[in-house]
Amino acid sequence: MAFEIKVLKVDLASSKTEVEVLGEDIVRNWIGGRGVAAYLMLRAKASKADPLGPENPLIFAAGPLSGTSAPTGGRYNVVTKSPTTGFIAFANSGGHFGAALKHAGWDVIYIEGKAEKPVYLLVQDDKVEIKDASHLWGKVVSETEATLRQEIGNDKAKIASIGPAGENLVKIAAIMNDGHRAAGRGGVGAVMGSKNLKAIAVIGSKGAPQPADREKFMQVVRDKVNILRNDPVAGGGLPKYGTAVLVNIINENGLYPHKNFQTGVYDKAPEQSGEALEAKYLVKNQPCFACPIGCGRVSKLPVMEKESEGPEYESIWTFGSNMGINDLASIVTANHLCDEYGLDTISTGSTLAAAMELYENGLIKDEEFEPGPPFRFGNTEVLHYYIDKIAKREGFGDKLAEGSYRLAESYGRPEFSMSVKKLELPAYDPRVAQGLGLHYATCNRGGDHVKGYMISPEILGYPKKMDPLDIGEEKVAMTKLIQEATALVDAAGLCIFSSFGLWGDDYRDLLNAFFGWDLPTEEYIKIGERIWNAERIFNLEAGLKAEDDILPSRLINDPMPEGPHKGQTSKVKEMLPVYYKLRGWNPDGTVPEDKKQQLGL
Amino acid sequence: MPRVKLFATLVEIANKREVVIEDAKTAREVLDKLKGLYGPSFEKELEHGMIFLVNGRDITHLQGLDTPVGKDDVISLFPPIGGG
Numbered sequence: 001m002a003f004e005i006k007v008l009k010v011d012l013a014s015s016k017t018e019v020e021v022l023g024e025d026i027v028r029n030w031i032g033g034r035g036v037a038a039y040l041m042l043r044a045k046a047s048k049a050d051p052l053g054p055e056n057p058l059i060f061a062a063g064p065l066s067g068t069s070a071p072t073g074g075r076y077n078v079v080t081k082s083p084t085t086g087f088i089a090f091a092n093s094g095g096h097f098g099a100a101l102k103h104a105g106w107d108v109i110y111i112e113g114k115a116e117k118p119v120y121l122l123v124q125d126d127k128v129e130i131k132d133a134s135h136l137w138g139k140v141v142s143e144t145e146a147t148l149r150q151e152i153g154n155d156k157a158k159i160a161s162i163g164p165a166g167e168n169l170v171k172i173a174a175i176m177n178d179g180h181r182a183a184g185r186g187g188v189g190a191v192m193g194s195k196n197l198k199a200i201a202v203i204g205s206k207g208a209p210q211p212a213d214r215e216k217f218m219q220v221v222r223d224k225v226n227i228l229r230n231d232p233v234a235g236g237g238l239p240k241y242g243t244a245v246l247v248n249i250i251n252e253n254g255l256y257p258h259k260n261f262q263t264g265v266y267d268k269a270p271e272q273s274g275e276a277l278e279a280k281y282l283v284k285n286q287p288c289f290a291c292p293i294g295c296g297r298v299s300k301l302p303v304m305e306k307e308s309e310g311p312e313y314e315s316i317w318t319f320g321s322n323m324g325i326n327d328l329a330s331i332v333t334a335n336h337l338c339d340e341y342g343l344d345t346i347s348t349g350s351t352l353a354a355a356m357e358l359y360e361n362g363l364i365k366d367e368e369f370e371p372g373p374p375f376r377f378g379n380t381e382v383l384h385y386y387i388d389k390i391a392k393r394e395g396f397g398d399k400l401a402e403g404s405y406r407l408a409e410s411y412g413r414p415e416f417s418m419s420v421k422k423l424e425l426p427a428y429d430p431r432v433a434q435g436l437g438l439h440y441a442t443c444n445r446g447g448d449h450v451k452g453y454m455i456s457p458e459i460l461g462y463p464k465k466m467d468p469l470d471i472g473e474e475k476v477a478m479t480k481l482i483q484e485a486t487a488l489v490d491a492a493g494l495c496i497f498s499s500f501g502l503w504g505d506d507y508r509d510l511l512n513a514f515f516g517w518d519l520p521t522e523e524y525i526k527i528g529e530r531i532w533n534a535e536r537i538f539n540l541e542a543g544l545k546a547e548d549d550i551l552p553s554r555l556i557n558d559p560m561p562e563g564p565h566k567g568q569t570s571k572v573k574e575m576l577p578v579y580y581k582l583r584g585w586n587p588d589g590t591v592p593e594d595k596k597q598q599l600g601l
Numbered sequence: 602m603p604r605v606k607l608f609a610t611l612v613e614i615a616n617k618r619e620v621v622i623e624d625a626k627t628a629r630e631v632l633d634k635l636k637g638l639y640g641p642s643f644e645k646e647l648e649h650g651m652i653f654l655v656n657g658r659d660i661t662h663l664q665g666l667d668t669p670v671g672k673d674d675v676i677s678l679f680p681p682i683g684g685g
Contacts, residue, residue: 232649233683237609243684248608252677254657270618274684275609295684313684453685459659460683461650467662500683564657 001212003027003064003515005036005107008128010121012195013054013113017128020110029600031511031527032107033063034090035491037079038534040110041088047541051083051187052169052194054114060101060160060200063493067102067289068208069218070510071225071502072495074099074289082186083194084171084347084403085421085446087539089186092450092490093160094288094296095178100158102493103204115196120161122152124203133198138164140340141176148201161199162189163342165391169193170401172347172390172424176339180309181288184344186423186445187403212516220513224498224506228292231501233462238295238500239285243313244274246427246455251321253459253468254563255432257425258321259377260353261418261554264429265563266321272328277316281332283307293497301336302329311335311345314449317427318349323356324377334383341391347403348390350424352382354404354416363411369396415553421446421544430551430570431560433458433468435479437570438579441549443483444535450496452483463503471571476578484528491531530599533583537591537601546589549576603631605676610646615639628653629666631676652679 005022022036030036037059041047049056062076076098082089101109104125111121118133136144144161158178165173166189173189174182192198211217228234237245250256251269258266270276277297286309287294301308311319311332319325319334338345352375358364359375366374372395373381389397399407404417404424418425423446430437439452449455457478458468466475485504489496492511504521512518536544550556555570580587584595591601605620612618620638625631632653636644653660654677660668670676 232681237680237682238684241609241682245609245682246684249652249677249679249682252606252608252654252657252679253659275612450685455685456683459652461652461661461681462683465659465661467659469662497683497685564654 001516005032006105007108007110008106008123009110009112010128010130011113012111012115012119012130012197015130027064029527029530031064031488031491033061033066033491033493034077034079034092034487035527035531036108037061037077037090038088038531038538041079041081041538042534046081047538049081051081051086051191054112054195056081056191058111058191058195060109062098062101062107063491064209064514065510066493067099068211068514069221069290070494070514071221071228072288072291072293072498073493074291075490075493075495076101077490078175078183078188080188080191081542082188082445083169083190084187085423087421087444087446087542087544088535089188089445090490090535091175091183091185091188093175093177093181093183094291094495095181096289097158097160097177097202098493099289100202100204102209103206104202105204105206109200111195111197114194118196118198120148120199120201121197122201125205136198137167140164141342142179142340144199145179148199152201152203154203157201157203159199159201162192163340163391165342166190166193168391168393168401170343170390170393171403171406172344172351172401174342174344176342180339182339182344185346185448189342211514213513217513220509224502224510225292227506228498228501233500234293234497238293238497241274241278242295242297244277244311244316246313247273247316248275249459250428253432254560254565255429256317256321257427257429259324260322260357260416261425261429261552263561263563264432264565268326269321271326272316272320272331274313276328280328288495291495295497299332302332308332308336308339310339314427315345315349318346319383322349322353323382325380325383327380330380330383334387337387341387343387343391346426347424348387350418351400351404351407352386354408354418355400356382357416358408358411358413363413372396418552418554419447420551421548423447428455429555429560430572431555431568432565434471434571434575435466435468435475437551437555437572438476438479438575439483441551441572441576442579444532444539451486452479453486453496454479454482456482456499462500469568471575473578473582476575476582480579480582481525483532484525486528487531488524488528491527526599530601533591533595533599534601537596540590549589602672603670603674603676605631605635605678608677608679609682610680611643611678614643614646625670627666628655628660628668628670631670632666646680650681652681
C-alpha cells in the first residue's frame, strides 16, 4: 500500500485550484505535517519572500495520524514565513479542524497569492470553492464561525479563521479553529490577513485515513491509549487541572516569570493556579479530536452569562504574573478576548508587560496613550482596554500590534522585549532551566517552549529527571533529542502532550503500524533531525546569523534576584558551541554540506 | 520542624495546604510521617513518582530521600504533574 500526501493548492490571485500528489519518497523523508511543510517552504524558496507579500505560501498541514484514532491525532500545523521573526513559522493547533481536513481527503492546503477582496475557502471533500467573505470581514471568531455554518447550512463544518487582528496585519495575530484553539505563534494570522483570506471551512465525509493493516493499527492504538490513561500525568493531573496545574510547581521552583522577567517568583501564584481555576471557573473538560487526555477547559466567563475555553497555563501567566496581575477573573476574560480577536496570548501579554516596563522607566509617556489606562504593572484595566486596541490597531494599540521587540526598539530599548528572534518568550525563566534556555535560543521559530520542552526533564521528570542547573553535554544532547522528537510528533499529526506517557518507541510503533513499515526508532528521530535542519537552512537563507541564537541580556547578565535559585544566570553562551557541534553544524551555526548530504537535504 | 506545602490532589487528600512535620530529619522521614498522617490514598497518589522540593530544589538533585531537612526548611510536595 503506497502512501501519498495530497496537496490542495489554491492561488487566491487567479482563483485557481489544483491538486498535487507527493509520492511515498516524500512521505518516507518528511512523514507529513510540519515535516512536509518545511520541505514545501524550501522548495518554494520562500525564505526570500516578504512575509506579508503574495509570494509567501501559507500552508495548513495535517499529518498521517491526524484524523485517525491514534491518541491525540487531532493536530494540524500552519507553516509560513513569519512577519514577526522573518524566519520560518510553524504553529500547531488541536480541536477538530485537522481531522476534518483529513476526512475530506486532504493532507495539505497550500495557499498562494492574494485575493482582490476578502474571501473564504469552502472545502467539501473534493469540491473546493473560493467564496466572498466581505460580510465576514471585521467579525470576531465566534461570529465568523456561526455565520459561516449558517450560510453553508452545515453545523458540523470545521472552521479555521482570523479575527480582526489578522485582518489588520497585527504581528501577534493567530489563526483560530473550533472557536478557541489557536495556531498561535509567529503572526500566522497576519499572513492569512495579508491574503484577504478570512476563513477555511471544511466538511469531510470520507472517514478516517486507512492504515496499511487496520487490525494491527487498532491494536497498537489501544495499547498506547492504555499507556496514556494509566499515566499519572496524562491520565491524572492534566485532565483534572488542565495545563495550569503548572503554575504552582513552576513558581515553587523559582522560574515563574514575574513583571516581564524581572524575577522568577510571584507570591500570589497559587491564586491563579490550575487548582484555583478548577474551583472557580471550570465547567467541564473539552478534549480535542481522538484525545484520551482531555486537558482543554470549558470555563465560565466572570460576570457574563457565557462560557469560554481555557485559559491555558501560558495564558494565565502572560496576563497574570508577567503583568503583575493577580485577578483570575480578568485573566479568564482577557484570554477570551484574545480568542475572539484572534491574538496569540503569549505575545499579547508579553507585549503589554514590555509596555509596562517601558512606562515605569519613563520611556512611554502618558500623552502617548491617553485616554487609555497607564501601563503600570498590576493594572488590570490595561488588559481589558488594550487587547481591543491592538486587534483594531487603534491609538496606541497600533504600536503594541507590532509586538514587544519592535515596540521596545522604537524607544531605543530593545532589551525590554523578552523575546528571541523577536518572538516573545513563554512562561519559564531560563536562568533556572538551562536546557530550556538553550532551546529558547535555538528554536527555529524563535522564543518558543513547546518545540523542545526541556521543562519535562528539568522540572517534571519526563522522560527522566535532569538537574535544571546542569549545562553538561548530556543536557545539550537531550535538548537536541527533544527538538527532533517534537518535530516528528508535529509531522505525524499528534499532540506533544502525548509525550506525558509516550516516548520514541511508542511513536515508532504507531507510525510503523499505520504505514506498514518496519523502521527503527532512530530512523524516525533522524526524520525529526531532517525537519529541524530544513527549518534551520530556511532561516539561514532568510538571513539568520549565529548571533540571533541568543537570549535577552537580562537573562544572561542579571542574576535571578530572589527565590530558591537566587543568583542564577543563563549559561546559554557556554552551551551553544556544544549544541552546534552535536548538531554537526559549523561553529558559526551554519549547516555544512556533509550534514546536508547525510540528511538528504 | 520543616513546613510542608502540599499541591494539586494532595491538598484534597490531606484537606489542607500546609502542614508542619515534627521530628523529621530527612526527606524520607517527612514522607513517612505524611503517609502515616494521610493514609493509603496519599501513598497511592505518589506511587508512580512525585516532585519533592526542599527550598525549591528537587531532592533528586540533592541526596534523594536522604536529603537532610531542618526546622527552617520549606518543602513543596507534588504528585506527578505536567502541562505546558
